[in-house]
Amino acid sequence: MTVVTRFAPSPTGYLHIGSARTALYNWLFAKHHAQYGSGGRFLLRIEDTDRQRSTQQAVDAIIDGLRWLGLDWDGEALSQFSRIARHAEVAHQLLAAGNAYKCYCTPEELQEMRDAARRAGRPVRYDGRWRGRDPAEAPKGVDPVIRLKATTEGETVIDDLVFGHITVGNDQLDDMVLLRADGTPTYMLAVVVDDHDSEITHIIRGADHQRNSFRQLQIYRAQGWQAPLFAHLPLIHGADGAKLSKRHGAVGVETYREEGFLPEALCNYLLRLGWSHGNDEIISRDQAIEWFGLDAVGRSAARFDRDKLASVNGHYIRQTADAALVDLVLPRLKASLKGGFAVDASTRLMKGMAELKERAQTLVELADNAAFYAHTRPLPMDGAAAKTLDTAARSRLRALRDRLAGVDGWSAAGLEKATRAYAEGTAVKLGQVAQPLRAALTGGTASPGIFDVMEILGRDESLGRLDDVLAAAK
């Protein structure tokens, strides 16, 4: 049997980090079955029936996010809105079959009903007052909604692929609205119809949909349709243990992209957040496809830990080819350095990347650390660097300057040798010379090995930067 999964986001303006994980799991599940089972497809459907919220930009944000993460879908993305006629058709079938009925309650009446229930400590739900009522009693001028005539006795059980048996009494499920007064379908109806028509076999979605699944199951039953299998994913929480939302800060995938996280790293982190394969932490996409299964998905909610994400990102940065990192970092540097962007920045970055990438957890950090390579003279000094360049340090640099200038070939090894010889000759620790050098050449107090830096900068640039500092001292 071919597995068919889907990701069905509603366009809210960004791809939520939790939705991204849901998409990833659906994608992996389908890919796994495509490669190691008897077939798998992953579909994308945009739940855009709420016309107010659904803008093209919001849809684009989701699609961009998925593309960036490398989660491709089979076929065209389906617009749920394009299928409202079909949804209405099913609602009317349900009505004709006696599995649904018209309800003439006004929104105010429903609100009162809920308030009263809450006050009395009763469960808050529709009391079914139009369930058996004669439509002849319908009030004038009120357009009815169509509600499902839900089963009231017994219980509904889901054999959840991650939670196991979950049960709810049918008396807990009320007669939900299928078709609004204006004739448009509700989410509850549209999802079921679309999932059925698309022949979805596995619905993998957040645990916040658990209750919806029970209710939707009743629609499948009423239509005599075979229901798909359900797998609910524990939610991702913020540091405070509550469902991850805007108030927790960055919640959209594109924010992480801007903050310099690699898509592979984000996917790896998200994969491990709620799913495990023994003690494996860094898992390639191919391995993930091979190993992924719903049985290893955890059942408790996980807190989003940015530090761990950053650590994983650091791993991926170190794994990424130098040239690719240069391409990623160059635009960031051009934007931040503006006019101070040196012509041979790209060449220097390429040479220095191997050492640079050991020292960064994000592309933002990488760009910051690489800025001294890309900057034109004179280099700006940060506070600590300026402090390092005190009178004593400057005089040492002045003495060292010509020795360096005399080094044949300007290689890191030769420069180091000359510097060490100078330090030994003047009974000064290497650090007392190397740190001022670092400050003068990079404008900071932390950098890759300073002799490598000098080699990459080249003789003219290095000496020039040194002279800038020495001249400023006069």
Place this chain on the structure above:
RNA sequence: GUCCCCAUCGUCUAGCGGUCUAGGACAUCGCCCUCUCAAGGCGGGAACACGGGUUCGAUUCCCGUUGGGGACGCCA
């Protein structure tokens, strides 16, 4: 309030009755390396929520308590 679900280090997790004096990763602390910062190596501290069962034996199974989360829309 009603219903559903969850429960191992600070965090993510391994564990699927005895292999547990509970393993890994992130974070944290210390040491090594060292021209700085990283990376890397070594090491330390840190958890089975509680109470009952079941069993020869429970982190693992069952029940309860406590704690936490989610859902209760003519939103999706």
